[in-house]
Amino acid sequence: MTGQPYPTDAEIEHAAALLDAGELVAFPTETVYGLGGDAANPEAVARIYAAKGRPANHPVIVHLPPGADPEYWAAEWPESARKLVAAFWPGPLTLIVKRHPRIPDAVSGGQDSVGLRCPSHPVAQKLLAAFSARRGGHGGVAAPSANRFGHVSPTTAQHVRDEFGAAVHVLDGGASDVGIESTILDLSRGFPALLRPGHITPHDIARVLGEAPRLPDGSDATAPRASGTLKAHYAPSTPLALLPFEALEPLLCAARENGETVALVARASRARAWASAPGVHFVAAPEDPQVYARELYGLLRALDRANVTRILIEKLPETLDWIAVNDRLGRAAAAFEARE
Numbered sequence: 001m002t003g004q005p006y007p008t009d010a011e012i013e014h015a016a017a018l019l020d021a022g023e024l025v026a027f028p029t030e031t032v033y034g035l036g037g038d039a040a041n042p043e044a045v046a047r048i049y050a051a052k053g054r055p056a057n058h059p060v061i062v063h064l065p066p067g068a069d070p071e072y073w074a075a076e077w078p079e080s081a082r083k084l085v086a087a088f089w090p091g092p093l094t095l096i097v098k099r100h101p102r103i104p105d106a107v108s109g110g111q112d113s114v115g116l117r118c119p120s121h122p123v124a125q126k127l128l129a130a131f132s133a134r135r136g137g138h139g140g141v142a143a144p145s146a147n148r149f150g151h152v153s154p155t156t157a158q159h160v161r162d163e164f165g166a167a168v169h170v171l172d173g174g175a176s177d178v179g180i181e182s183t184i185l186d187l188s189r190g191f192p193a194l195l196r197p198g199h200i201t202p203h204d205i206a207r208v209l210g211e212a213p214r215l216p217d218g219s220d221a222t223a224p225r226a227s228g229t230l231k232a233h234y235a236p237s238t239p240l241a242l243l244p245f246e247a248l249e250p251l252l253c254a255a256r257e258n259g260e261t262v263a264l265v266a267r268a269s270r271a272r273a274w275a276s277a278p279g280v281h282f283v284a285a286p287e288d289p290q291v292y293a294r295e296l297y298g299l300l301r302a303l304d305r306a307n308v309t310r311i312l313i314e315k316l317p318e319t320l321d322w323i324a325v326n327d328r329l330g331r332a333a334a335a336f337e338a339r340e
Protein backbone atom coordinates (compact mmCIF):
# COMPACT_ATOMS: atom_id res chain seq x y z
CA MET A 1 0.00 0.00 0.00
CA THR A 2 1.11 3.54 -0.67
CA GLY A 3 0.51 6.40 1.74
CA GLN A 4 -2.31 7.58 -0.52
CA PRO A 5 -5.52 8.05 1.50
CA TYR A 6 -8.52 6.13 0.17
CA PRO A 7 -11.17 8.07 -1.76
CA THR A 8 -13.76 9.81 0.40
CA ASP A 9 -17.41 8.72 0.45
CA ALA A 10 -18.19 11.74 -1.73
CA GLU A 11 -15.58 10.62 -4.27
CA ILE A 12 -17.03 7.10 -4.26
CA GLU A 13 -20.55 8.48 -4.82
CA HIS A 14 -19.27 10.65 -7.66
CA ALA A 15 -17.66 7.61 -9.30
CA ALA A 16 -20.87 5.58 -8.84
CA ALA A 17 -22.81 8.41 -10.51
CA LEU A 18 -20.41 8.32 -13.47
CA LEU A 19 -21.01 4.56 -13.82
CA ASP A 20 -24.74 5.19 -13.53
CA ALA A 21 -24.48 7.66 -16.43
CA GLY A 22 -22.71 5.10 -18.64
CA GLU A 23 -19.21 6.54 -18.12
CA LEU A 24 -16.10 4.53 -17.26
CA VAL A 25 -14.28 4.49 -13.92
CA ALA A 26 -10.96 2.79 -13.20
CA PHE A 27 -10.84 1.33 -9.70
CA PRO A 28 -8.44 -0.67 -7.53
CA THR A 29 -8.93 -4.33 -6.75
CA GLU A 30 -6.71 -6.68 -4.76
CA THR A 31 -5.48 -8.23 -8.03
CA VAL A 32 -5.05 -5.38 -10.55
CA TYR A 33 -6.89 -2.15 -11.39
CA GLY A 34 -10.09 -2.59 -13.41
CA LEU A 35 -11.67 -0.34 -16.04
CA GLY A 36 -15.32 -0.43 -15.04
CA GLY A 37 -18.60 0.29 -16.78
CA ASP A 38 -22.26 -0.56 -16.09
CA ALA A 39 -22.61 -4.25 -17.02
CA ALA A 40 -26.28 -3.74 -17.94
CA ASN A 41 -25.52 -0.92 -20.39
CA PRO A 42 -24.21 -2.13 -23.77
CA GLU A 43 -22.96 1.38 -24.63
CA ALA A 44 -20.87 1.54 -21.47
CA VAL A 45 -19.43 -1.89 -22.28
CA ALA A 46 -18.69 -0.73 -25.85
CA ARG A 47 -16.78 2.22 -24.33
CA ILE A 48 -14.61 -0.22 -22.36
CA TYR A 49 -13.72 -2.13 -25.54
CA ALA A 50 -12.98 1.11 -27.39
CA ALA A 51 -10.77 2.50 -24.60
CA LYS A 52 -8.77 -0.73 -24.38
CA GLY A 53 -8.59 -1.35 -28.12
CA ARG A 54 -9.86 -4.82 -27.37
CA PRO A 55 -11.63 -7.11 -29.86
CA ALA A 56 -15.40 -7.18 -29.20
CA ASN A 57 -15.58 -10.97 -29.01
CA HIS A 58 -13.61 -11.08 -25.75
CA PRO A 59 -15.86 -11.35 -22.69
CA VAL A 60 -15.41 -9.15 -19.59
CA ILE A 61 -15.85 -10.06 -15.93
CA VAL A 62 -18.87 -8.72 -14.00
CA HIS A 63 -17.89 -7.43 -10.54
CA LEU A 64 -20.37 -7.63 -7.67
CA PRO A 65 -20.33 -6.14 -4.15
CA PRO A 66 -20.20 -8.47 -1.13
CA GLY A 67 -23.65 -9.81 -0.32
CA ALA A 68 -24.94 -9.43 -3.90
CA ASP A 69 -26.89 -12.33 -5.34
CA PRO A 70 -24.69 -13.88 -8.08
CA GLU A 71 -27.65 -15.96 -9.27
CA TYR A 72 -29.23 -12.76 -10.61
CA TRP A 73 -26.55 -12.88 -13.33
CA ALA A 74 -26.45 -16.64 -13.87
CA ALA A 75 -28.80 -19.06 -15.65
CA GLU A 76 -27.49 -21.89 -13.46
CA TRP A 77 -25.72 -21.74 -10.13
CA PRO A 78 -24.14 -25.13 -9.45
CA GLU A 79 -23.34 -26.51 -6.01
CA SER A 80 -19.63 -26.12 -6.83
CA ALA A 81 -20.15 -22.36 -7.27
CA ARG A 82 -21.92 -22.17 -3.92
CA LYS A 83 -19.01 -23.90 -2.18
CA LEU A 84 -16.35 -21.78 -3.86
CA VAL A 85 -18.15 -18.53 -3.10
CA ALA A 86 -18.45 -19.53 0.56
CA ALA A 87 -14.73 -20.29 0.67
CA PHE A 88 -13.17 -17.55 -1.48
CA TRP A 89 -15.48 -14.55 -1.98
CA PRO A 90 -14.75 -11.76 -1.58
CA GLY A 91 -11.39 -12.55 -3.15
CA PRO A 92 -9.37 -13.15 -6.32
CA LEU A 93 -11.50 -15.92 -7.87
CA THR A 94 -13.65 -15.43 -11.00
CA LEU A 95 -16.29 -18.06 -11.69
CA ILE A 96 -17.53 -18.72 -15.23
CA VAL A 97 -21.14 -19.93 -15.25
CA LYS A 98 -24.01 -20.05 -17.77
CA ARG A 99 -25.20 -16.51 -18.22
CA HIS A 100 -28.64 -15.12 -17.52
CA PRO A 101 -30.45 -13.77 -20.61
CA ARG A 102 -30.56 -10.32 -19.02
CA ILE A 103 -26.81 -9.95 -19.52
CA PRO A 104 -26.01 -7.93 -22.64
CA ASP A 105 -24.24 -9.89 -25.39
CA ALA A 106 -21.37 -7.42 -25.28
CA VAL A 107 -20.46 -8.47 -21.71
CA SER A 108 -19.97 -12.10 -22.60
CA GLY A 109 -18.48 -11.54 -26.05
CA GLY A 110 -21.45 -13.40 -27.55
CA GLN A 111 -20.77 -16.55 -25.50
CA ASP A 112 -23.44 -18.26 -23.39
CA SER A 113 -21.43 -17.86 -20.18
CA VAL A 114 -20.47 -15.02 -17.85
CA GLY A 115 -17.53 -14.41 -15.52
CA LEU A 116 -18.49 -13.22 -12.01
CA ARG A 117 -16.20 -11.95 -9.29
CA CYS A 118 -16.51 -10.23 -5.91
CA PRO A 119 -13.27 -8.35 -5.13
CA SER A 120 -11.94 -7.96 -1.59
CA HIS A 121 -10.38 -4.49 -1.99
CA PRO A 122 -12.29 -2.05 0.25
CA VAL A 123 -12.41 0.71 -2.39
CA ALA A 124 -13.75 -1.71 -5.02
CA GLN A 125 -16.36 -2.93 -2.54
CA LYS A 126 -17.51 0.60 -1.70
CA LEU A 127 -17.78 1.58 -5.34
CA LEU A 128 -19.63 -1.63 -6.26
CA ALA A 129 -22.01 -1.24 -3.31
CA ALA A 130 -22.72 2.42 -4.14
CA PHE A 131 -23.38 1.60 -7.78
CA SER A 132 -25.47 -1.46 -7.00
CA ALA A 133 -27.63 0.57 -4.60
CA ARG A 134 -28.51 2.85 -7.52
CA ARG A 135 -29.87 -0.24 -9.30
CA GLY A 136 -32.01 -1.63 -6.50
CA GLY A 137 -29.18 -3.91 -5.32
CA HIS A 138 -28.70 -5.50 -8.75
CA GLY A 139 -25.93 -3.36 -10.24
CA GLY A 140 -22.85 -5.10 -11.62
CA VAL A 141 -19.70 -3.52 -13.00
CA ALA A 142 -18.10 -5.01 -16.10
CA ALA A 143 -14.36 -4.53 -15.77
CA PRO A 144 -11.36 -5.88 -17.58
CA SER A 145 -7.91 -4.90 -16.37
CA ALA A 146 -7.35 -1.16 -16.92
CA ASN A 147 -4.68 -1.45 -19.62
CA ARG A 148 -4.63 -1.29 -23.37
CA PHE A 149 -5.19 -4.66 -25.02
CA GLY A 150 -2.13 -6.92 -24.75
CA HIS A 151 -0.27 -4.61 -22.34
CA VAL A 152 0.81 -5.37 -18.79
CA SER A 153 -2.03 -4.98 -16.26
CA PRO A 154 -1.89 -1.96 -13.90
CA THR A 155 -1.29 -2.48 -10.18
CA THR A 156 -1.30 1.21 -9.17
CA ALA A 157 -3.40 4.25 -10.07
CA GLN A 158 -0.31 5.74 -11.71
CA HIS A 159 -0.06 2.72 -14.04
CA VAL A 160 -3.65 3.41 -15.14
CA ARG A 161 -2.79 7.07 -15.80
CA ASP A 162 0.25 5.92 -17.77
CA GLU A 163 -2.10 3.82 -19.95
CA PHE A 164 -4.97 6.26 -20.49
CA GLY A 165 -3.80 9.71 -19.38
CA ALA A 166 -6.56 12.01 -18.19
CA ALA A 167 -9.17 10.29 -20.39
CA VAL A 168 -10.19 7.87 -17.63
CA HIS A 169 -11.40 8.75 -14.13
CA VAL A 170 -9.28 6.76 -11.63
CA LEU A 171 -9.99 5.95 -7.98
CA ASP A 172 -6.69 5.49 -6.14
CA GLY A 173 -6.61 2.63 -3.64
CA GLY A 174 -2.85 2.15 -3.41
CA ALA A 175 -0.85 -0.74 -4.84
CA SER A 176 -2.71 -4.00 -5.49
CA ASP A 177 -1.78 -6.69 -2.97
CA VAL A 178 -2.00 -9.79 -5.16
CA GLY A 179 -0.53 -8.11 -8.26
CA ILE A 180 -1.74 -10.53 -10.95
CA GLU A 181 -5.26 -11.07 -12.27
CA SER A 182 -7.79 -13.32 -10.55
CA THR A 183 -7.87 -17.08 -10.92
CA ILE A 184 -10.54 -17.94 -13.51
CA LEU A 185 -12.41 -21.20 -13.00
CA ASP A 186 -14.94 -22.42 -15.56
CA LEU A 187 -17.97 -24.14 -14.03
CA SER A 188 -20.18 -23.82 -17.12
CA ARG A 189 -19.50 -27.26 -18.58
CA GLY A 190 -20.28 -29.58 -15.67
CA PHE A 191 -16.69 -29.95 -14.42
CA PRO A 192 -14.26 -27.41 -12.93
CA ALA A 193 -11.60 -26.19 -15.37
CA LEU A 194 -8.91 -23.64 -14.64
CA LEU A 195 -8.80 -21.07 -17.45
CA ARG A 196 -6.30 -18.68 -15.87
CA PRO A 197 -4.10 -19.49 -12.86
CA GLY A 198 -3.87 -16.91 -10.06
CA HIS A 199 -3.53 -16.42 -6.33
CA ILE A 200 -6.24 -19.01 -5.56
CA THR A 201 -4.41 -22.19 -6.54
CA PRO A 202 -5.60 -25.51 -8.00
CA HIS A 203 -4.86 -27.00 -4.54
CA ASP A 204 -7.12 -24.43 -2.87
CA ILE A 205 -9.92 -25.26 -5.31
CA ALA A 206 -9.46 -29.03 -4.97
CA ARG A 207 -9.60 -28.74 -1.18
CA VAL A 208 -13.04 -27.10 -1.38
CA LEU A 209 -14.55 -29.15 -4.22
CA GLY A 210 -12.99 -32.50 -3.35
CA GLU A 211 -12.00 -32.66 -7.03
CA ALA A 212 -8.99 -31.16 -8.82
CA PRO A 213 -9.77 -28.71 -11.62
CA ARG A 214 -8.60 -29.41 -15.16
CA LEU A 215 -5.49 -27.39 -15.85
CA PRO A 216 -5.06 -25.00 -18.78
CA ASP A 217 -2.55 -27.07 -20.74
CA GLY A 218 -3.88 -26.04 -24.13
CA SER A 219 -5.59 -29.38 -24.74
CA ASP A 220 -8.98 -28.17 -23.50
CA ALA A 221 -10.46 -27.51 -26.93
CA THR A 222 -13.99 -26.72 -25.74
CA ALA A 223 -12.83 -24.12 -23.19
CA PRO A 224 -14.55 -20.72 -23.45
CA ARG A 225 -12.49 -18.10 -25.24
CA ALA A 226 -10.60 -15.72 -22.93
CA SER A 227 -8.11 -13.05 -23.94
CA GLY A 228 -6.00 -13.71 -20.85
CA THR A 229 -5.59 -17.18 -22.29
CA LEU A 230 -4.11 -15.99 -25.59
CA LYS A 231 -0.56 -17.28 -25.86
CA ALA A 232 0.99 -13.84 -26.40
CA HIS A 233 -0.38 -11.42 -23.79
CA TYR A 234 0.69 -9.31 -20.82
CA ALA A 235 3.76 -8.01 -22.64
CA PRO A 236 6.09 -5.05 -21.99
CA SER A 237 7.44 -3.18 -25.06
CA THR A 238 11.05 -4.22 -24.47
CA PRO A 239 11.81 -7.72 -25.85
CA LEU A 240 11.68 -10.25 -23.05
CA ALA A 241 13.24 -13.71 -22.91
CA LEU A 242 12.41 -16.32 -20.27
CA LEU A 243 15.05 -19.05 -20.08
CA PRO A 244 16.91 -21.26 -17.62
CA PHE A 245 19.96 -19.43 -16.23
CA GLU A 246 22.42 -21.50 -18.32
CA ALA A 247 20.64 -20.33 -21.48
CA LEU A 248 20.70 -16.69 -20.36
CA GLU A 249 24.47 -16.59 -19.95
CA PRO A 250 25.29 -16.68 -23.70
CA LEU A 251 22.79 -13.83 -24.21
CA LEU A 252 24.51 -11.85 -21.46
CA CYS A 253 27.89 -12.48 -23.10
CA ALA A 254 26.56 -11.41 -26.50
CA ALA A 255 25.06 -8.23 -25.04
CA ARG A 256 28.38 -7.43 -23.37
CA GLU A 257 30.22 -7.85 -26.68
CA ASN A 258 27.72 -5.56 -28.44
CA GLY A 259 28.01 -2.95 -25.70
CA GLU A 260 24.30 -3.27 -24.93
CA THR A 261 22.66 -2.80 -21.54
CA VAL A 262 20.24 -5.58 -20.62
CA ALA A 263 18.02 -6.23 -17.63
CA LEU A 264 18.57 -9.48 -15.76
CA VAL A 265 15.97 -10.83 -13.34
CA ALA A 266 17.32 -13.95 -11.66
CA ARG A 267 17.91 -15.55 -8.30
CA ALA A 268 20.73 -13.67 -6.60
CA SER A 269 22.43 -16.98 -5.75
CA ARG A 270 22.65 -17.95 -9.45
CA ALA A 271 23.44 -14.55 -10.92
CA ARG A 272 26.25 -13.55 -8.56
CA ALA A 273 28.86 -13.16 -11.31
CA TRP A 274 26.58 -10.99 -13.43
CA ALA A 275 24.81 -8.92 -10.78
CA SER A 276 27.32 -6.08 -10.75
CA ALA A 277 28.71 -6.51 -14.28
CA PRO A 278 28.77 -3.38 -16.45
CA GLY A 279 25.85 -3.28 -18.89
CA VAL A 280 23.68 -5.44 -16.62
CA HIS A 281 20.69 -3.91 -14.86
CA PHE A 282 20.26 -6.61 -12.23
CA VAL A 283 17.10 -7.29 -10.25
CA ALA A 284 17.08 -10.08 -7.67
CA ALA A 285 14.07 -12.32 -8.38
CA PRO A 286 11.73 -12.70 -5.38
CA GLU A 287 12.08 -16.21 -3.93
CA ASP A 288 8.42 -16.42 -2.93
CA PRO A 289 5.76 -16.89 -5.66
CA GLN A 290 3.28 -14.51 -4.02
CA VAL A 291 5.87 -11.77 -3.63
CA TYR A 292 6.96 -12.32 -7.24
CA ALA A 293 3.33 -12.00 -8.38
CA ARG A 294 2.82 -8.80 -6.39
CA GLU A 295 5.91 -7.18 -7.88
CA LEU A 296 5.79 -8.61 -11.40
CA TYR A 297 3.84 -6.01 -13.40
CA GLY A 298 5.41 -3.02 -11.63
CA LEU A 299 8.80 -4.56 -12.39
CA LEU A 300 8.02 -5.08 -16.09
CA ARG A 301 6.82 -1.47 -16.36
CA ALA A 302 9.95 -0.21 -14.58
CA LEU A 303 12.23 -2.29 -16.82
CA ASP A 304 10.43 -0.90 -19.87
CA ARG A 305 11.63 2.53 -18.78
CA ALA A 306 15.14 1.43 -17.80
CA ASN A 307 16.74 1.95 -21.24
CA VAL A 308 17.68 -1.66 -21.71
CA THR A 309 17.62 -3.44 -25.07
CA ARG A 310 16.33 -6.71 -23.64
CA ILE A 311 14.78 -8.09 -20.49
CA LEU A 312 16.27 -11.47 -19.56
CA ILE A 313 14.37 -13.44 -16.93
CA GLU A 314 15.40 -16.68 -15.29
CA LYS A 315 12.76 -19.36 -15.79
CA LEU A 316 11.00 -20.48 -12.62
CA PRO A 317 10.36 -23.98 -11.31
CA GLU A 318 7.56 -25.81 -13.18
CA THR A 319 5.65 -26.49 -9.97
CA LEU A 320 2.04 -25.67 -9.04
CA ASP A 321 3.32 -23.03 -6.59
CA TRP A 322 4.70 -21.07 -9.52
CA ILE A 323 1.93 -21.79 -12.05
CA ALA A 324 0.45 -18.26 -12.02
CA VAL A 325 3.73 -16.35 -12.28
CA ASN A 326 5.00 -18.82 -14.91
CA ASP A 327 1.81 -18.30 -16.88
CA ARG A 328 2.17 -14.49 -17.01
CA LEU A 329 5.91 -14.55 -17.72
CA GLY A 330 5.45 -17.25 -20.37
CA ARG A 331 2.86 -15.12 -22.17
CA ALA A 332 5.00 -12.00 -21.95
CA ALA A 333 7.89 -13.94 -23.52
CA ALA A 334 5.59 -15.54 -26.12
CA ALA A 335 4.69 -12.08 -27.41
CA PHE A 336 8.28 -11.79 -28.66
CA GLU A 337 8.74 -15.37 -29.79
CA ALA A 338 5.69 -14.78 -32.00
CA ARG A 339 7.34 -11.72 -33.55
CA GLU A 340 10.69 -13.36 -34.19
Ligand code: TXA
Pocket: 029, 031, 032, 033, 034, 035, 058, 059, 060, 061, 094, 096, 108, 111, 113, 114, 115, 117, 119, 143, 144, 145, 146, 180, 181, 182, 183, 184, 195, 224, 225, 226, 227, 228, 229
Ligand atom coordinates in the same frame (compact mmCIF):
# COMPACT_ATOMS: atom_id res chain seq x y z
O1 TXA B 1 -8.37 -9.87 -11.46
C1 TXA B 1 -9.12 -9.72 -12.42
O2 TXA B 1 -9.81 -10.64 -12.87
C2 TXA B 1 -9.16 -8.32 -13.06
C3 TXA B 1 -9.78 -7.37 -12.07
C4 TXA B 1 -10.01 -6.00 -12.66
O3 TXA B 1 -10.95 -7.90 -11.56
N1 TXA B 1 -9.87 -8.37 -14.30
C5 TXA B 1 -9.33 -8.94 -15.40
O4 TXA B 1 -10.12 -8.77 -16.52
O5 TXA B 1 -8.27 -9.49 -15.43
P1 TXA B 1 -9.60 -9.07 -18.00
O6 TXA B 1 -10.76 -8.73 -18.88
O7 TXA B 1 -8.35 -8.37 -18.27
O8 TXA B 1 -9.45 -10.57 -18.02
C6 TXA B 1 -10.59 -11.32 -17.80
C7 TXA B 1 -10.46 -12.63 -18.47
C8 TXA B 1 -10.33 -12.46 -19.95
O9 TXA B 1 -9.34 -13.35 -20.38
C9 TXA B 1 -11.69 -12.83 -20.43
O10 TXA B 1 -11.67 -13.30 -21.73
C10 TXA B 1 -12.11 -13.87 -19.40
O11 TXA B 1 -11.67 -13.32 -18.23
N2 TXA B 1 -13.55 -14.04 -19.31
C11 TXA B 1 -14.47 -13.18 -18.90
N3 TXA B 1 -15.70 -13.67 -19.05
C12 TXA B 1 -15.55 -14.90 -19.57
C13 TXA B 1 -16.42 -15.94 -20.00
N4 TXA B 1 -17.72 -15.80 -19.95
N5 TXA B 1 -15.90 -17.07 -20.50
C14 TXA B 1 -14.55 -17.20 -20.59
N6 TXA B 1 -13.68 -16.26 -20.22
C15 TXA B 1 -14.16 -15.14 -19.73
Ligand code: MG
Pocket: 144, 145, 153, 228
Ligand atom coordinates in the same frame (compact mmCIF):
# COMPACT_ATOMS: atom_id res chain seq x y z
MG1 MG C 1 -6.45 -8.03 -18.91
